[in-house]
Amino acid sequence: MFIKGIHYQTGEAIGISIENENISSIEKLTKGDISSKLPIIAPGLVDLQLNGYRGVDFNSPLFSKEDVYNVTSALWKEGVVSYYPTIITNEDSKIEEAIGTILESCEAYDLVNKSIEGIHLEGPFISPEDGPRGAHKKKYVQKPDWPLFQKWQHAAKGKIKILTLSPEWPGSLDFIKKCADSGVTVAIGHTAATPEQIKAAVSAGAKLSTHLGNGAHLMMQRHPNYIWEQLAQDNLWASCIADGFHLPPSVLKVIFKVKKEMAILVSDAVYLSGLPPGTYNTHIGGEVVLTSQGKLHLADNPNLLAGSVKMLKSGIENLVQEGICSFPDAWNAASILPALLMNLPIQKGLSIYSKADFVLIERQTNHWKVIQTVKHGKIVYQDESSIEN
Template sequence: MPVGEPVSVKGKHYRTGQPVEITMEDGRITGVLPWTADKPADDIPWIGPGLVDLQLNGYRAMDFNAHPIPSGTTHNVTRALWNEGVTAYYPTVITGSDERIASAVAAIASEAEEDPVTKSCVAGIHLEGPFISPEDGARGAHDKAYVKAPDWDLMQRWQEAARGLIRIVTVSPEWPEAPDFIRRCADAGIVVSVGHTNATPEQIRSAAEAGATMVTHFGNGAHPVLPRHPNYLWEQLASDPLWACVIADGFHLPDAVLKVVRKVKEERMLLVSDAVSLSGMPPGAYDMPVGGQVVLTEEGRLHLAHDPRLLAGSAQLLPWGISHLIRKGICDLADAWDAASVHPAAKLGLPSAKGLQAGAPADVAVMEWDGRFLRPAAVYKAGVKRYG
């Protein structure tokens, strides 16, 4: 279907619950019109904005941290994500050698540039490390050998390799070099996200004053035991400038923590998947480049084979997280959907932050809710049906 061809889709508006017809043309929503349904409301799917994932490491055995990244990975992940309702995302490159990071961001950017469809979905690259804490626990699964202090000259070289596509960088403010680095990133339009940190409360506050505005997977990539208070988790919650990303798969954070983050941050709580390459794969035992022997359970939990208590990453995409928030009563459907679409788009300055309204990008997801899970039934990118 050509991009400019008029198209319409019907469903229940995700915020009002009212039946609507969304009309789209030339990549934009042209109308949100009342629709008289000819079937019971329970039989009508929900319709809302396409999902935006700020942190995705891989999907269906495709890995943005493979070295080298196989040709076609960015194209193929982009298209595979449509069946999860994702219409924009940030391929995430984690801590590694200078050369591996340069190679990875260059490969992602090259494929985004060579194909307009891929480019329309890859909203940027998230560089998660290597400017993080070297401390065990806070460092998570990142390789300590490559952790280092923030280095603006190195960041510029990576940004050049990425053709300017690095839009998010995760940084620990514990380094003396952090405030100046954060200011430079903020001035360059790069969102600085505090994460994998052992920073003091004072260092967290200094980071926010320097221009940090987000937290990477709040409550994860953290020490298993912390002082009651003060500690960096309280400080991140208390900092108004910091939007908090959370992994709401039901395994990474207790429901009580998700509930507190939601109450404190409200619309500044953002859902991310942080999915690794085993997301979308069947349950079983696997051998991973990072983590080694791991097990993906029938319940969807990914853990180290030698110690089931330790997670080996996330294996679930955004619809799973939305569903978890709804089931647990932490958010209603509308607010959970927004936390995975409109709000992350707003944080990163994407046009899709307009949601479902005339003039907004025609990035639309039709979802079915069975009382436990929200599942995509159809997905449109720039008004073109890409799934369903």
Template sequence: MLNGVHYKTNNPVKITFEKDLIASIKLDKTLQTDNMICPGLVDLQINGFKGVDFNEEGLSVDSVVLVTRELWKAGVTSYFPTLITNSDENICATLETIEQACEKHSLIDKTISGIHLEGPFLSSEDGPRGAHPLKHIKAPDWDLLNKWQTIARGRIKMITISPEWPESVNFIKCCRSSGILVAIGHTNANEEQIRNAVQAGARLSTHLGNATHLMLPRHSNYIWEQLASEQLWSSIIADGFHLPPALLKVFLKIKEGQSILVSDSTKFAGLPPGSYSSHIGGAIELNSEGRLFMKDKPKMLAGSARSLLNCIDHLVNSEITSLETALDMASFKPLELLGKHYLYGMEEGKKADLIIFKRVSGKIRLLKTIKAGEVVYKA
């Protein structure tokens, strides 16, 4: 049984489970608590965490388990390991390892709800390409994706592509018919190419506002076109470093009800401040505020080292949105995008994926994480 304040109604409730489902949610005004209960967090973009990188050679089953357990400590009950542009061999090896981890550990299998391929079908342009290695960038290849999907045993549920490639429209249609969510990102596509991609079935903008040219035409560009699309949702990195508050406000107003939070965390998330070395960025620095940057170019970010909890805190403390809305963007909204909202939420009969927390001095202090009715983390 769980006791706490319902994050939407602000009423004290008692929650009971039956196996992996919520059996009952009952109002109990006799409860004296400031602990809050909300659905477990869902992160569709995890490159790594706590020293483990899904994109480095030699990934082990134990490392996948470690990341999952550390994410439970950060309130994440479902996530997508995210594979960036790499060699075919390395992608195959990583997919095999993730599949083995899921087959070996049932609770890991339930937590890894899909795999996100962020590449290699991205823009080759400097700027939009970001840190993705140019030598592995290529045009969308349905046969290659099928090969990877066979290795992953159908676990690839999301792919980020740039629709500037001539092969994009047919590729997107094939993905859509196979149940793979297509996102637009790392792109130099023009307006027509973006519109064609949306018409073909693309439904999301990956970390909108990041992985772009430093300078863009003021009136006609790929950010405005994605914002203008009523069919496209947007994922945003609201860690306080990737996007300024004014831009976050604009994005969330335009994409109200169609925005999700992603951490886009690297292996440096969850590590103490200090100097580190990255296989992509070389010498990097993580400061006490959680900003990860290039050591020889301090103005350049070297990825994200923050969790979804940090993103929620930033949105609330900056008065960009309410706690309830921020929590929804990090839990229920990603599931709505994936078409799984009927399975999860704070209702009887839904999956028992929940977190209990307090707000202390403007920060979420996680107390307990429940995955499939089991307590997987307790402070």
């Protein structure tokens, strides 16, 4: 297979050859090979935090292995080639059940297995305090429990790759060390920890802040506090929700300035993402409203967000529109940089011998439309209305 496009970083016209699942060569095109309408070619997107999509909720016991396949293939249309289904704080047995269904789907469908690089367990070892806890149910929040985590990891056949916790619990440091030694990326999130506890967690092996700036108190001591401390920790990556509602542009700008190539985007999208605007009844938050701008809020209070519904691509568009990042840097923050953090084979992006996981996109004023998605050398999505590649 030979695919032509404009390299998203260099602006050069290139042709990518694919053999088996890998990029076997990349050549610069000569003038005669270039049509005026070549699309942009960029690495596939990687979402480390996705709670569900198009009505499928990874936190409801009702989803099936087919649903996971449907989510995976719907994500290809959004340019997402790898993702981490995210399971949040719940009853122990419900968490295990959700893990089981995801595993079943990975075993049933090869492309699901290749697209789900791991499971993100967000909770239940988070802060019980109102504010930091966010929408997680208080009654299921608990202190870190290694045997329990091992039980879930066993059910997941080792596929839990990210664990978000709060290091405010006694015994956290020992727990973080054990997780890190076992190859799990520990993230700090939904936390009310002291700066000293944050610092100690990083020394123990925590590598990431989960949606930094969200899942926090509405009011806190100006300094020191857990947000400054996470910003200041040089070895800590930060994930952000850049949907235009969760963080003001100034906060996003500061995070990206301070963390540079250790700042990444997550969608943190809930299951209502991808559905039409309207009023929905949810099992956790009661009635919620999804606006046509993509804001999801509680029906009785438009100031209280009920989760994010925007995909990574709109986070990229937002960063570019706000002047926070160039287009290639914003794209990297949602593709090769999260892949680098998780040590995925696609971290090298568009390079020879790398997995052929990339997308063709077309610029349309302020947004980019995905017209083709390639996963492990297979075209898994093709927009019928465009392109003569």
